[in-house]
Amino acid sequence: MLGAARTKRAILLAERFGAEQALDWGLLDEVCDPGQAVTVAQSLAKRASESPAAIIRMTKESVNQVANALNRLGIYMDADQALVCRDSVEGAQARAGFLSAGRA
Structure with a gap:
């Protein structure tokens, strides 16, 4: 998550930032070399597909529940x-x- 202060700064000041900064801020999971995005994405998808589907579903649901716990507060x-x-x-x-x- 970017956080309120960084979000306001980026939007209100129209600040640009590169991939490394986005990675540092947690907006990206990974940065790859130019032309390698599809290869890297396919590799990540293959790794994910090797995990049991139930574990993937449960993990995603758990993370989403925690991340969205206060949405309706x-x-x-x-x-x-x-x-x-x-x-x-x-x-x-x-x-x-x-x-x-x-x-x-």
């Missing part, structure tokens, strides 16, 4: 909270108070 109850506000007596009272104060 701020919104996980939004729909439920909106329904409570819409359907509860307290929600109706709050809306009535808002409307009677002329803030609508």
Whole structure:
């Protein structure tokens, strides 16, 4: 992951960086010589295909779950909270108070 500071800097300042910098920052897994990309990719694919499919699937799922664990942290109850506000007596009272104060 690039991180917030580097992401903002790269986008806002339109900074260019080369393959070695991208590798250092973790944006790339590997840098190869010009013209060798397909050969290197095929070699990596062959190595991956030699592992049991179940292990590959489980590893990918585990890594994805950890990497995305906090994605819904701020919104996980939004729909439920909106329904409570819409359907509860307290929600109706709050809306009535808002409307009677002329803030609508």
